[in-house]
Amino acid sequence: MRELKLMKGNEAIAEAAIRCGVDGYFGYPITPQSEVMETLMDQAPWKTTGMVVLQAESEIASINMVYGGAGCGKRVMTSSSSPGISLMQEGITYLAGSELPCVVVNVVRGGPGLGTIQPAQSDYFQSVKGGGHGDYKLITLAPASVQEMADFVELAFDLAFKYRNPALILSDGVIGQMMEKVELGEYKPRWTNEYIEENYPWATMGKKNRERNIITSVQLEPSVQEAFNHKLQKKYRECEENEVRYEEYMCEDAEYLFVAYGSSARICQKSVEIARSKGIKVGLLRPITLWPFPTKQIAHYADKVKGMLSVEMSAGQMVEDVRLSVCGKVPVEHYGRFGGAIHSPGEVVEALENKLLKV
Amino acid sequence: MSEINSIISPENIVYQKTPLLTDATMHYCPGCSHGTVHKLLAEVLEDLGLQETAIGVAPVGCSVLLYNYIDIDWQEAAHGRAPAVATGIKRLLPDKVVFSYQGDGDLAAIGTAETIHACNRGENIVIIFINNGIYGMTGGQMAPTTLPGMKAATCPQGRDVSHDGMPIKISDLLAQLPGTCYVTRQAVHTPANVRKTKKALRKAFENQMANKGTSLIEVVATCNSGWKMSPVQSNQWMEENMFPMYPLGDLKDE
Amino acid sequence: MAKAKGAIVVDTKACKGCGVCVTACPTKVIELAAEVNGKGYHYAYMANPDSCIGCANCGIVCPDTCITVYRAKADATA
Numbered sequence: 001m002r003e004l005k006l007m008k009g010n011e012a013i014a015e016a017a018i019r020c021g022v023d024g025y026f027g028y029p030i031t032p033q034s035e036v037m038e039t040l041m042d043q044a045p046w047k048t049t050g051m052v053v054l055q056a057e058s059e060i061a062s063i064n065m066v067y068g069g070a071g072c073g074k075r076v077m078t079s080s081s082s083p084g085i086s087l088m089q090e091g092i093t094y095l096a097g098s099e100l101p102c103v104v105v106n107v108v109r110g111g112p113g114l115g116t117i118q119p120a121q122s123d124y125f126q127s128v129k130g131g132g133h134g135d136y137k138l139i140t141l142a143p144a145s146v147q148e149m150a151d152f153v154e155l156a157f158d159l160a161f162k163y164r165n166p167a168l169i170l171s172d173g174v175i176g177q178m179m180e181k182v183e184l185g186e187y188k189p190r191w192t193n194e195y196i197e198e199n200y201p202w203a204t205m206g207k208k209n210r211e212r213n214i215i216t217s218v219q220l221e222p223s224v225q226e227a228f229n230h231k232l233q234k235k236y237r238e239c240e241e242n243e244v245r246y247e248e249y250m251c252e253d254a255e256y257l258f259v260a261y262g263s264s265a266r267i268c269q270k271s272v273e274i275a276r277s278k279g280i281k282v283g284l285l286r287p288i289t290l291w292p293f294p295t296k297q298i299a300h301y302a303d304k305v306k307g308m309l310s311v312e313m314s315a316g317q318m319v320e321d322v323r324l325s326v327c328g329k330v331p332v333e334h335y336g337r338f339g340g341a342i343h344s345p346g347e348v349v350e351a352l353e354n355k356l357l358k359v
Numbered sequence: 360m361s362e363i364n365s366i367i368s369p370e371n372i373v374y375q376k377t378p379l380l381t382d383a384t385m386h387y388c389p390g391c392s393h394g395t396v397h398k399l400l401a402e403v404l405e406d407l408g409l410q411e412t413a414i415g416v417a418p419v420g421c422s423v424l425l426y427n428y429i430d431i432d433w434q435e436a437a438h439g440r441a442p443a444v445a446t447g448i449k450r451l452l453p454d455k456v457v458f459s460y461q462g463d464g465d466l467a468a469i470g471t472a473e474t475i476h477a478c479n480r481g482e483n484i485v486i487i488f489i490n491n492g493i494y495g496m497t498g499g500q501m502a503p504t505t506l507p508g509m510k511a512a513t514c515p516q517g518r519d520v521s522h523d524g525m526p527i528k529i530s531d532l533l534a535q536l537p538g539t540c541y542v543t544r545q546a547v548h549t550p551a552n553v554r555k556t557k558k559a560l561r562k563a564f565e566n567q568m569a570n571k572g573t574s575l576i577e578v579v580a581t582c583n584s585g586w587k588m589s590p591v592q593s594n595q596w597m598e599e600n601m602f603p604m605y606p607l608g609d610l611k612d613e
Numbered sequence: 614m615a616k617a618k619g620a621i622v623v624d625t626k627a628c629k630g631c632g633v634c635v636t637a638c639p640t641k642v643i644e645l646a647a648e649v650n651g652k653g654y655h656y657a658y659m660a661n662p663d664s665c666i667g668c669a670n671c672g673i674v675c676p677d678t679c680i681t682v683y684r685a686k687a688d689a690t691a
Binding site: 054056061062064065066067068069071076090091094098193205213214215216217218 | 426
Binding site: 362363365366367368370371372373374375376377380384385387388389390391392393394395398547548549550553554583589590591594 | 618619620622627629630631632633635636637654659662667668669670672673674675676677678679680681682683684685686
């Protein structure tokens, strides 16, 4: 039975994980996402669904525990915030290089360094451009509500297993900490070992009636490594073709476009209303997948609008991808407060006026 | 000669390669202890009937390609992370038999935290630790276990303890933790030592099957290329120099 | 009691000539060949076959598991 609850975004992640049959969570406390593990420990799902929850000694250990579980075909996840996600980059590139599905949640805070515990969106580059070493991509989902925090857990696992690749839920301190009404899904049973062996024959579950399975990212022979990288790239192109997700708000007659994700997109919804009340026809395009990025849809608007404003709580990261999509057809500017500060809807409208309307 | 030919017949075999070892030629240098320990590991897994339930975690270091040599399921871990990877596997598949195989740099330098905490939680796994006092794969650099005065590529004048500290006796540290049930230090340079190490490995896997906690088998080993000696000289040098710092025997057996 | 009779077969292609078996042999059966194998190693061989007692020490210490050891049954050699 679906259930309606008032809860924090971080709590919703944990609730959704238990309900959609996740097998394991490994994590390490860090603000502003500690409620994820706290909620899991409080719910004690090992007594009900059999889900494993373990507090590791570090984010490095967490992500490598995830690697071990993922290698067994289990649905395992971790969560952290920016500095902790930096520590996990080694594990994430090994997961991608070994083609292991898993879910990582980043409830972003301001950086660089230890930074601030306040919300930010300054981990965009780290999320969609690499983060760790080597040519790999993370399927990156950006929730803009507590409901999406819950819904994206299962979606992220589905995509991760479909493409045998880690998936990232890129949230921020606003979505993680705020409370909203959320409709929680029904409890689904965890996959059985037999189901995993049948559907994910690469999983290491003990060599029985088959050749041995080896989970690895080592290919010492350059030709083999190159061929493997081609295979990865082919997979990424398929993902780009099939998995782009975005939402449009009042774009039909728009002369200007806000491009914003996550909490910035929520702020921009209000900015659209303020701008329209002033007679400025502006719409909002909200990328839901940051990778694969809605390049084609943004390019489509490049032929329709007079300019775009990429609104992010960073010094300007996603704006580069918006510009690449637009190919110079219209001006693309960036606006955003950062370092833990959050822009107001009014500030966004003012930026639109100053950067695009008054030129 | 005809007498020999009559002896060489299948019914007279007293020692042969276990079928759990693959036909791949090991990439190790002549006389490398890794090969001997791999063989013992394969033999013990075969003796205990664990081929279908064992999942091994290979390290980064010379034994990075260990998964090519033993015919079971494997995961390759990042440098030092094998105990965390093994933790993930064992927690998700508690009915499987899980072990990590790690060198001194992997276990006692870059992976110290993962090692100590896996042992402290008493993860029900086996950790096989090869201590040859040097980084073999990267070309013979100083390891956390390099002996005082011992020469290596990054301490060409010999390890200066005033500069680099003393070698870490990590097994002694791990034996202090309540999560470990069995910590032993063995070697594989003589037939008698090989037999003892095999017994220790067997006990470690039996501990896991009995849910007793973490078992750690340290094997004091040679790296004749890194040490720049012949395999036979290395064995002698190990007895004279390594064993006084790393004495063989059980450190804990509960 | 008669001395046990043994023999070994070395996979000379796989042998790396480390010589660990030579030292492990209690009856000095094994030596390294003057010739080399395809990899350039002086492989181990049974230089004194009559002395082999089939104790398997050589096989046990061989890092490359390239020695198979045979021992004649007691009644066959009595």
